[in-house]
Amino acid sequence: MSKPKSTKGFLLLLVVVLAVTIFQDYLQSRYQSYSFYFSESLLFNLFWVLILPVTLLLRYTFRKARIILRINSKWAVRSLFVLVATILHLLLFSLLVFSISGLFYDHTFGFWRNLVYSVSNDLYKYLLIYTAVSLIPLEKPTDTKLQIPREHPDFLLLQTGKKTEKVATDSILYISSATPYVEFFTAEKKYLQQGTLKSFSKKLDPSVFVQIHKTTLVNVQKVNSIISRGNGDYDLLLINGHELRLSRNYVYDFRSKFDRAHSG
Secondary structure (H helix, E strand, O other): EEEEHHHHHHHHHHHHHHHHHHHHHHHHHHHHHOOOOOHOOOOOOOHHOHHHHHHHHHHHHHEEEEEHHHHHHHHHHHHHHHHHHHHHHHHHHHHHHHHHHHOOOOOOOOOOOOHHHHHHHHHHHHHHHHHHHHOOOOOOOOOOOOOOOOOOOOEEEEEOOOEEEEEHHHHHHEEEEEEOEEEEEEOEEEEEEEOOOHHHHHHOEEEEEEEEEEEEEEEEEEEEEEEEEOOEEEEEEEEOOOOEEEEEEHHHHHHHHHHHHHHO
16 A cells, blocks of 8 residues: 555544544533533544654654664664654643634643643553554655666776786686685686675675675586585586585575576
């Protein structure tokens, strides 16, 4: 469901709830034989209407706030959301009742009196409502800018001794982690570069350089054959005769990319 549709649906639900609660006040007044005042019932049931703006405001804030993004626990974020939403709603509702009654009613309902009354009588409603709202997953911020396809380099600048060479990526057979360095192997030589396997994997084409072990990436175009070890692991035979181990944890991803690379 798109965001505009979900917002309209939520708003419609709040209008229905508002109408039902006002009707409930009317029935209660008839049952207990006291006067029913539509204007006062509407005023005090406006707390339902505030749910939508408070929810939208805080969900937007929580998506954007850096300090929130640093909290790893989802339940901690949800608990914080419920607490902030409840406090904000209580304050806004008390202020709204005070302002509207002061402007349009004969009697003004005091801010602090209404706040104390809401806390003592309706706090559980706020907590239940915003707990339910907090269970709706927060949308991850999306980049509205035009997404430009990421280009992968045709070569890397790698060191061999004191010399830096321009090495074509399609000449690299495999890459191995040797903390704090990364080793690049071609058919002719080995290059030692400072960095991490993860950082280089982000630069290279993931459809070509595939992880086969927690410390190894292989160029699938340089793999000649796959031999099963019978225990879920495999041996990969490269075009230069070198063998690499394919861990069972990476078999599915490797096989799909290997088949795609050699299907042409």
